[in-house]
Amino acid sequence: MAFLADILSRVQPSATIAVAQKARELKAQGRDVISLGAGEPDFDTPDNIKDAAKAAIDRGETKYTPVAGIPELRKAIAEKFSRENGLDYDWQQVIVGTGGKQILFNAFMATLNPGDEVIIPAPYWVSYxxxxxxxxxxxxxxxxxxxxxxxxxxxxxxxAITGKTKWLVFNSPSNPSGAAYTKDEIKALTDVLMRHPNIWVLTDDMYEHLVYRGFVYHTPAQVEPGLKDRTLTMNGVSKAYSMTGWRIGYAAGPKSLVKAMETIQSQQTSGPASISQWAAVEALTGPQDFIEKNKAIFQGRRDLVVSMLNQANGLTCPTPEGAFYVYPSCAGLIGKTAPSGKVIETDEDFVTELLDAEGVAVVHGSAFGLGPNFRISYATSEEALTEACTRIQRFCGNCK
Ligand SMILES: Cc1ncc(COP(=O)(O)O)c(C=O)c1O
Incomplete structure (x- = not known):
């Protein structure tokens, strides 16, 4: 009898974490590696948020909290949904989890029976x-x-809809493509869902605040209020406030679903870290100018990377509206021979050869369900991005 559970044969380790690991190993061997695999902002958490966490420790806010989060944070989140998204939720319709990841897990755990289908547009975030x-x-x-x-x-x-469809996972701006949907584009999709009353929307709004050049952000329940009773609107502080390590994500939705998610969380982790919750209260209620400053920096980097990649032989890079990723196609290099003599047959070959030849680590598109492409995270300095894109141009030029 096998000791490990059968379910493990259906689960893949994260490709993005594997790339980061390989880049670290090469660096440890003394190679000059630029890693463009990371899915987190390179900025530090703002001082006002850190100070709020320190004050929470000093006040003794160091004990278990209610499973769904402290009322102060749930109220701040309900207020955020009203202020920024025009969505009115009672604070008891809000649940806080240990990162957006736990919120998503809770939602699937609380709703999926064997055989239930979840529509996940490709390319998708690897974890869904x-x-x-x-x-x-x-x-x-x-x-x-x-x-x-x-x-x-x-x-x-x-x-893609069948009688077994339970959820549509909607992620805008998207990891990995950076694509963000306009109000009209969302409406075209919600119109379809209005014809299918049993399907729910799980909207992952994690990159909401990272949209560029005047793009106006919308979320599905805001565009189609008729869907609000079957939408879970998920978000978090990880990306917008550079708080990936604090592990705070949240969602709001119909009470029955939020209650079911709370039941799951109560037997798993209970409430998220008390100190992180107080830090998140400050993130959501304190000064927001940090977001605008970072957006301007990300926008400059995006424009730089898109322009340099489009000058590389065989690459095509659309300009994404948001997040901190680009998702160029490397179709023009498939069938060519890399400097090592290997023929590039897949996007995975492309990224492996690129890493070996030039020390640039990116993630192959097939890991995100759509290729031949690769994902670059531009959450790194302009200097490193310029050097990385120069190396990518050289690599592509050297493929014959
Ligand atoms: C699309 C998307 N959703 C959710 C998450 C998870 O966020 P958290 O770090 O808060 O768990 C990520 C993190 O990479 C993400 O890219």
């Missing part, structure tokens, strides 16, 4: 299908296209 698999569900992956900036077309959504 793995979480669905762990919870016994089946993922369905409608494809998107580079010429649509990797946004799901309504007819592709319609075609």
């Amino acid at each position: 299908p793995e979480m669905v698999a762990i919870c016994g569900g089946e993922s369905v992956f409608p494809e998107t296209h580079l010429e649509d900036n990797f946004k799901l077309r309504p007819e592709a959504l319609e075609a």
